[in-house]
Amino acid sequence: MNIQEFKKKYDKALEFILFVMMVAMAAVVILGVSFRWAGHALTWYDEVASMQLAWLTYYGAAYAALKGGHISVPSILKSFPLHIRKPLFFLSKLFVYSFFILLTYYGFKVMFIVQGETLTTLDWFPQPLAQSVIPVASILFILSETLNFKDSYQQMMEGKIVGGEE
Structure with missing residues (x-):
C-alpha cells in the first residue's frame, strides 16, 4: 500500500x-x-455529553489537519519571498509537531495520574479511557500533519495558499 x-x-x-x-x-x-422534559433527568447525561463533545473536537482536529483546514494564516507565509518562506514553513511545522508531541506525552501522564478513577456519574467508566482522547488524538494529528506535509510544502512552493484560505 502506498502513501496515497x-x-x-x-x-x-x-x-x-x-x-x-x-x-x-x-x-x-x-x-x-427527553428524560429531562419528562421530569426524570439522567444523572450521567451532562458528563457524558461533555466528554463526547471533547472527543469529537479532538478527533475533528486530526481530521481538519488531514484536510489542511486547521487554524493558520497562510496568506502571511505567502507574502514572504520564497527564500524566507521555506524556513518559515519548516519552523511552523516544527512548532506544530513539538506541541503535539508534548500533548501526547502529558496526555499519557494524565492517564496514569487518573488510573483507578472513574467518571463521577458512571462509576463503571474508567477515567483513563475518558482522558485517552488527548494522547490518541494528538498522535492522529501528528499522523495527519505528516500525511499532509508533502502537499502543504508543494502548495507553499507554488505560491498557493495552503489550507483553503481565500
Whole structure:
C-alpha cells in the first residue's frame, strides 16, 4: 500500500469515527433532553455529553489537519519571498509537531495520574479511557500533519495558499 492509498483509508476511517461520534452524541443529547422534559433527568447525561463533545473536537482536529483546514494564516507565509518562506514553513511545522508531541506525552501522564478513577456519574467508566482522547488524538494529528506535509510544502512552493484560505 502506498502513501496515497493509506491517506485515503485513513481519511475514510476518521470520517467514520467522527460520524459514529456525532450520532452517539446526538442520541445522548436527545435522550437527555427527553428524560429531562419528562421530569426524570439522567444523572450521567451532562458528563457524558461533555466528554463526547471533547472527543469529537479532538478527533475533528486530526481530521481538519488531514484536510489542511486547521487554524493558520497562510496568506502571511505567502507574502514572504520564497527564500524566507521555506524556513518559515519548516519552523511552523516544527512548532506544530513539538506541541503535539508534548500533548501526547502529558496526555499519557494524565492517564496514569487518573488510573483507578472513574467518571463521577458512571462509576463503571474508567477515567483513563475518558482522558485517552488527548494522547490518541494528538498522535492522529501528528499522523495527519505528516500525511499532509508533502502537499502543504508543494502548495507553499507554488505560491498557493495552503489550507483553503481565500
